[in-house]
Amino acid sequence: MRIAVDAMGGDNAPLVNVDGAIAAAREFGIASLLVGKTAELERLIADSGYRGDRIGVVDAPEFVTMDDPATAAIRKKRNSSIRVAANCVRDGRAAGLVSAGHTGAAMVSAKMVIGTIQGVDRPALAAVVPNLSGHSLLLDVGANPDARTQHFEEFAVMGSIYAQLVFGKPNPSVGLMSIGEEDSKGNVSTREAFKALKLTGLNFVGNVEGRDVFNGSVDVIVTDGFTGNVILKVSEALADMVENMLREEIKKTLKASVGFLLSRSAFRSFKSRIDYSEYGGAPLLGVKGCVIICHGSSSAKAVKNAIRLAAEFSRQRLAERIQSSIAALRTHGTPAGEPDGARSSGREARS
Secondary structure (H helix, E strand, C coil), rough: CEEEEECCCCCCCCCCHHHHHHHHHHCCCCEEEEECCCCHHHHHHHHCCCCCCCEEECCCCCCCCCCCCCCCCHHCCEHHHHHHHHHHHHHCCCCEEEEEEHHHHHHHHHHHHCCCCCCCCCCCEEEEECCCEEEEECCCCCCCCCCCCHHHHHHHHHHHHHHHHHHHCCCCCCCCCCCCCCCCCCCHHHHHHHHHHCCCEEEEEEEEEEHHHCCCCCCEEEHHHHHHHHHHHHHHHHHHHCCCCCCHHHHCCCCHHCCCCHHHHHHHHHHHHCHHCCCCCCEEECCCCCCEECCCCCCHHHHHHHHHHHCEEEEEECCHHHHHHHHHHHHCCCCCCCCCCCCHHHHHHCC
């Protein structure tokens, strides 16, 4: 199994992508195909001292810049690193794709080149968000700023399957982001989505609010890409603010510094819980193959973990499981592998 890496994508490319792929090979034994400018990539690999056989290079003389439109990889830059990486997955040379480059170009390439799962109209970006009891899955976080009722259904099914694999819960709870728990709350889109999600057979607990992102009351939170992206960016900023404020307070007094030294392991644990690089990136659910989209500022650690994530979900056949569940939803109204009558009202689930 090999994972194609868009080596020219990201703020710190190609160095962090090369280092991340080498780290994944050394720590996890995962093979990668680095897609980009051959001479530059081969020089970086040589400079790293890596002499193993788990890193391959695929030439791509172009790359998509942040100033390019999302369709550039399809229309103008057909030899770009993200397009060639998508070709590798489509042609069976790689089992998954990792990119920290232009998010729009990565999503368009995945959808147009690799293709979507039958029955999925809109692939969704899913992000793991830390909370008081562990983690929640939030989707969509940017792929679909406008979503219709059908898309909310697809997000819920795909999120539920993904959460089963990530969190190890056989029947994860699913909530719909709104401005109140009552059925009547929300805009037209969320009210219609509420009615549809009640009929999916998923463990739908009803509407959830912004506070439920962090209190751990629900496993999967479904929303449109506009709202989800805002929540994700606020969450990241909040984590950075808390970390910086703690550091500032610790520096102020000797007493606080001594306290920090005594509690260093707890602070390290706290940092790891809110560090996005621990999760690698956000999977684009609903496409054939496994596509992981990372932060543009991703470190080598984030790229390494994104490669691990892509390989893990390729081995667990995530795309096939989503396809069978979507097919069951379209045919019978109940996703495959989900018990009938599993849903409950939001008030009952949180009481």
